[in-house]
Amino acid sequence: MGNTAGLQKEIGAISTFADLAPIRKMIRSCIQCGTCTASCPNEFAMDFTPRRLWRMVLMDQTEDIFESKTFVLCSSCYFCTLRCPRGLPLTEAMSALKQIATRKKLPKFKESVNFYSCFIESVRRHGRVNEAEFMTRYFARLKNPLIPLRFAPLGVRLMMKGKISMLPPIKQARPLESIFRSVEALEERK
């Protein structure tokens, strides 16, 4: 129970109805047939099946949704979207849930959320992704020395091949700054 109260506090900023409303609209005509679950390559690792997750969205069970790791386990293979007999944009609905977790920086999903945000910040700074810089910042943000160790052997192989460089990227104009600002402004208005 204490756990739920903590989560409630974390996601307190989610005014449940408003934040889930666009997603509820996307999947409103779900008939709970389970084709999405049967098509999902990551279902074996999920705590709730995709079908059940959609039911939870329709029932507005916000806490359970953000307590579960189902939506961050979506790898965007689009099998469910392709096969859904109602033609619902299920992969997009999964992304919309990820967007809420990223926007609210929910600690439960910090690995995924930090991965996405470090990537995006690198793009904002340079216009293109600098893989070494982005991964270095990701590791720094996670504050867990075991995670960089997991990547070290691959990092060394890639460096030996000259595919990534540890040199800091050359300072350059920020070609995407104005786009990022306009997007932020537009999303605030929405």
Added chain:
Amino acid sequence: MKYQYYPGCSLEGTALEYNVSTRALMESMGVELLEIKDWTCCGASAADSASYFLSLALPARNLAIAEKTEDVTDILVPCSACYLNLKKVEEKTKNNPELLGELNSILGPDQLELKGRMHVRHLLDVITTDLGPDTIHKYLKRELTGLKIAPYYGCQCLRPYPVFDDPELPRSMEPLITAVGAQIHPWNMGGKCCGASHVNTKPDVGLELVGGILQDAKGADAIITICPMCQMNLEAYQKKISRKQNINLSMTILYLPQLIGFALGLSQQQLRLDLNLSITDSFRKKLT
């Protein structure tokens, strides 16, 4: 034949050999590629997990720049993730003037305007639809007889927009493989998911998917890919998964243009086979 060219970030770093071999293959078949000027990141899979409008605005910027080159309306994209991000903007703005207006309000301050004239094409689409096995035959220098190839398509060039192949049971690479004289490894994993960025954020899940693909490829001489993320997932973790599953899963992983390019007489150096992370000794012997 002329296309605008969007290489994408991976092709300048971890997938350099995909860039080099795509350019070399296209040149050897008389295709001209015009790189989009000052292109920027398409948002990869990260933008879509952070912000809906950002995930459309980033690719839209590149399409708007490409539209300035008026006489060439097809953009060739080798990376499946970049392809889908750019394609999404093409598809979503088609009958949605409101969205087009919103994207243009984002691009406006940079003096860019998207009209929706560009046609986004995956490298595999261009090779199968516009060039085809006949063109490959015309330029063929060495037959790759004795090689058994497992074609791996991954997800995002097939779904959610089925453009040039069956999104459930893709087969478009098969005539290309037989055109270079190689055999097809029959398998069911061609259109299955490699786990994408799960390998980074949820390795147990990601490596499970990669392991399934490598196991089903047993008996083939190589898997060929058409996406930098699929390529990296399939080639970089073979030892780790082999140890975990106590089975030897080492397998050569090549990009499609490296395989076709070799048959068209390009050298291993021209195709940068030295940059691949997994080419087995027995495969190298078969190439010489």
